[in-house]
Amino acid sequence: xxxxxxxxxxxxxxxxxxxxxxxxxxxxxxxxxxxxxxxxxxxxxxxxxxxxxxxxxxxxxxxxxxxxxxxxxxxxxxxxxxxxxxxxxxxxxxxxxxxxxxxxxxxxxxxxxxxxxxxxx
Amino acid sequence: xxxxxxxxxxxxxxxxxxxxxxxxxxxxxxxxxxxxxxxxxxxxxxxxxxxxxxxxxxxxxxxxxxxxxxxxxxxxxxxxxxxxxxxxxxxxxxxxxxxxxxxxxxx
Numbered sequence: 001x002x003x004x005x006x007x008x009x010x011x012x013x014x015x016x017x018x019x020x021x022x023x024x025x026x027x028x029x030x031x032x033x034x035x036x037x038x039x040x041x042x043x044x045x046x047x048x049x050x051x052x053x054x055x056x057x058x059x060x061x062x063x064x065x066x067x068x069x070x071x072x073x074x075x076x077x078x079x080x081x082x083x084x085x086x087x088x089x090x091x092x093x094x095x096x097x098x099x100x101x102x103x104x105x106x107x108x109x110x111x112x113x114x115x116x117x118x119x120x121x
Numbered sequence: 122x123x124x125x126x127x128x129x130x131x132x133x134x135x136x137x138x139x140x141x142x143x144x145x146x147x148x149x150x151x152x153x154x155x156x157x158x159x160x161x162x163x164x165x166x167x168x169x170x171x172x173x174x175x176x177x178x179x180x181x182x183x184x185x186x187x188x189x190x191x192x193x194x195x196x197x198x199x200x201x202x203x204x205x206x207x208x209x210x211x212x213x214x215x216x217x218x219x220x221x222x223x224x225x226x227x228x
Contacts, residue, residue, distance in 0.1 A: 037165075045157075050215065106211070106213075107167070107170050111165055
């Protein structure tokens with residue numbers, strides 16, 4: 001059974017940094033692209049970033065480009081999101097989501113339970 | 122970026138009702154349209170991919186149709202566990218934008 005477990009969410013001040021992790025099990029991790037999707041409190045879903053199975057290709061939403069970096073360690077079955085220069089509008093639950101293929105297709109068939117990031121002074 | 126809209130934003134329904142939710146893309150996305158269900162405090166769940174394909178394990182009362190810019194999600198006979206928020210999402214091109222959601226609640 002595929003399981004995705006996010007961690008690293010916390011309360012951080014504006015301008016601060018945070019690194020989220022997503023530990024995957026029950027799958028051949030390197031065979032699938034992975035993504036981060038966020039949801040602000042009481043709001044809808046927003047795709048944040050994606051990475052191919054090899055890690056060679058990455059994609060970002062304009063709202064986070066230049067501030068966030070997605071990466072993966074296939075030897076540890078773990079996905080990361082390094083978030084810098086955090087803003088109040090980055091406050092959200094962050095989900096990691098597995099793609100259906102090695103390349104980024106935008107179809108997310110498994111999701112983690114989410115980790116809450118709160119940006120506030 | 123491709124903008125996604127959904128209608129209605131919310132609807133009230135009873136168990137056994139047929140429910141239809143509409144999703145529209147700001148440009149043609151062929152059949153690259155997915156539907157997700159989300160319950161409060163839970164992660165989204167993939168229901169339909171590529172406009173009309175039922176994800177493994179999803180009950181057959183759920184169906185999807187459409188292509189180009191206009192899509193629909195239909196629940197043929199609403200069950201108690203179907204009260205939730207439904208999101209459409211385009212997977213035609215990055216950024217993979219979601220619709221604003223349709224909340225299905227008890228009448």
